[in-house]
Amino acid sequence: MRRVKPEPIPAKVQESILDAAVRAPNAGNLQDWRFLLVDDAATKAQLGPLYRDALARLFNGPYREVRTAPAESGAPAMLASAQYLADNFETYPLLLFAFSTDPSGASVMPAVWSAQLAARAHGVGSTLTTVLSRYHATAVMRIMSVPKTEGWRPACMVTFGYPSGRWGLAVRRPAGEVSYRNRWGVGTGLDLAAPRWEEL
Template identity: 50%
Template sequence: MDVREALYTTRMMRRMRPDPIPVDVQGRILDAAIRAPNGGNAQRWHFLAVDDPALKAELATLYRTAREREYAEIDAGTLGRTRHDPVAHAETLGRIKKSGDYFTEHFEEIPLLLFVFAIDDHGGANIYPAIWSALLAARAEGVGGTITTVLRYQADEVVKLLGVPTDEGWQMTAMLALGYPLGRWGVAANRRPVHEVSSRNRWDRPYTPEIPSPLWGTSGD
């Protein structure tokens, strides 16, 4: 797969088929993830793959509780800010919530949960390249996925359930849910263009030249 196709079409897939991901495919995804750049090649990461049905069922209960807590904060206005038009963004959030509802309701059916842990990660600088590499590698295998940090609300219960040695400093960064998607791949069309979210040399100076539409995915690519 052309790297630009992977970069432009890898998106969050919350609707997945329950079909298992073969172990060799899982291995290729993880092997790509650990090749990601990281400061000093310290490799302060650990990836915990969960595919046991009973364990997924317990995690599903924790996830549903955590999601309720997150949406309570959203409703209270204490979580999340946006510069988008409020009406338009409300429509976007509505679609995301609907997709998230499906994800939550079918949590037990997700083929693979990949928990990512790190030590002294400086705000995610060392671990998020590996997470993104995992998602790009999954895309190349036809596997979709999504990143979620919702379980941070139930972190103590999650690390206990998974037997994480937190006394050694390990902290949960995120969880990747991976599976063969029900949706279609495609270039994200709801992005503000580069020149609206970028500047050159100084914050208050425009980015030039303007880029009004995606530079990949059009006729002729």
């Protein structure tokens, strides 16, 4: 959910988001994570140009072929949405940066996803992105005074905000087309043709 309102996220909702993050499973219960909330306009003003540069690099590098994908693939809409985030970066009311010393992200990513699910339960949309970590990790750490000597690295950033429009079900290939049982290519035996989100 990239198109969101600039209105602040209440403290109680932020508390729920962070509490959900630290409840996530993690390797060895080492809790190899740190979370940094950003809602300061001056900090966002420093990060915004870096984010736009990082997205441009992504679009001109790894996403070059995605940019020429046909409309029916959904790629043009996704790219437009990603560009919207870059163009409006400074208006997002809350950013969450996740840091870890584990380069695999195996522990911090479940924590981030838990935070996103908690946000959704409060009607707050979110988007996970790694482009700042990929292209401007050192600058991100400098801007937010992350100690260099402790091994922390930015894993990702998540934007949070109340949706400015319709919040529909994400269009995906049915689970039955990408899931198997016991052997590759063998059907699951489950009725997976229709989405189950509304049943939750």
